[in-house]
Amino acid sequence: MPAHPQALILKFPGTNCDAETARALQSVGFETRVLPSALLETRLLDDVQLIVFAGGFSYGDYVMSGRFAKLTTLSKLGDGLKNFISRGGYALGICNGFQILTQLGLLPAGSLIHNTTGRFICRWVKLTKNGSSPYLDELPDDFELPIAHAEGRFVTAGKEAADYVENGRAALLYGDNVNGSTHKIAGLQDETGRVFGLMPHPERFIQKQQHYDPDWKGDSKWGWGYYMFKSLRSAMG
Numbered sequence: 001m002p003a004h005p006q007a008l009i010l011k012f013p014g015t016n017c018d019a020e021t022a023r024a025l026q027s028v029g030f031e032t033r034v035l036p037s038a039l040l041e042t043r044l045l046d047d048v049q050l051i052v053f054a055g056g057f058s059y060g061d062y063v064m065s066g067r068f069a070k071l072t073t074l075s076k077l078g079d080g081l082k083n084f085i086s087r088g089g090y091a092l093g094i095c096n097g098f099q100i101l102t103q104l105g106l107l108p109a110g111s112l113i114h115n116t117t118g119r120f121i122c123r124w125v126k127l128t129k130n131g132s133s134p135y136l137d138e139l140p141d142d143f144e145l146p147i148a149h150a151e152g153r154f155v156t157a158g159k160e161a162a163d164y165v166e167n168g169r170a171a172l173l174y175g176d177n178v179n180g181s182t183h184k185i186a187g188l189q190d191e192t193g194r195v196f197g198l199m200p201h202p203e204r205f206i207q208k209q210q211h212y213d214p215d216w217k218g219d220s221k222w223g224w225g226y227y228m229f230k231s232l233r234s235a236m237g
Contacts, residue, residue: 004031005236007050012037012069017055017094017203024203025052027226028233037072042080049236050090051081053097055148055201065112065151066099073104081106090194090232092135095149098187098197106195107188108169110156116180120150124212125186126175127200131168133189134235135196135228142175143224145200152199154181154188161185172198202228 007030011018022032030050045051059068073081085091085106093101099112115121124146129136154161161182164170172187179199187198202225204210210223218224 004029005050005233006030006048007032007052008044008048009034009052009054010037010040010073011035011054012056012058012072014058014060015054015056015096017201020203021052021054021094024206024225024229025050027206028230030229030233037069037076040073040076042077045077045080045084045089048089050092050232051084053091053093053100055095055097055203058096058100061096061151064103065096066103069096069100070103073100085190085192085195088194090134090236091196092232093197094203095147095152095199095201098199099151101195101197102188107190107197108164109160110154110164110185110188112151112199113153113155114151115149115153115178120148121152121179122146122148123178125178125200127186128173128175129171130165130173131171132193133168133171133196133231134193135189135232136171138227138231138234139224144205145202145224146204147178147200149179149199152179152181154185154199156182164188171196172200201225 018034165183170185171189174184174186177184189196205223205225
């Protein structure tokens with residue numbers, strides 16, 4: 001692996017968190033490239049260790065969040081993304097990116113649908129770690145991040161969600177069930193731990209000054225989102 005691992009951030013029409021995500025990754029030692037999805041090719045995965053599906057509203061969420069982005073990704077990469085993961089690559093999906101990874105079938109089965117309120121939610125939320133994840137290792141058991149979504153309620157068929165909580169696939173849970181997600185699931189990982197999706201936005205809490213409370217007593221400089229990206233950087237060696 002190069003001294004600075006390479007991260008590729010995909011930008012679909014409507015993606016709006018790519019620049020913040022690139023800066024967050026750079027703050028912990030990644031070299032980043034933001035790539036418009038129209039230019040995506042399988043060969044571009046050969047020289048990167050991380051691919052990121054950033055937050056936003058890909059294709060305006062006009063049909064179903066992440067649906068068109070899924071079709072674009074498959075048309076450009078085919079099985080390339082699955083092969084990338086099988087050879088040790090990491091994939092992160094934040095908010096809309098979580099929806100895309102779910103649509104692609106790279107995370108445990110389930111769907112992200114409209115919040116029980118029927119409204120867009122933009123607020124800070126308490127979160128709890130549930131088991132081990134390379135994306136969460138340097139975070140405390142309980143922390144907080146902002147959310148901003150209308151279709152963030154995770155649901156499954158039958159008791160699958162309960163199984164995910166029990167076996168640690170649901171690595172991140174809400175403290176309070178703000179959107180109605182089954183078993184308060186806020187983030188999922190695959191069986192390898194290298195594919196991770198979450199609805200909260202870690203890239204929006206990198207600096208302490210980004211916290212809503214000017215007297216927040218956390219680290220002297222960094223917010224909790226920084227430690228999520230730092231966890232990932234540390235996991236890559």
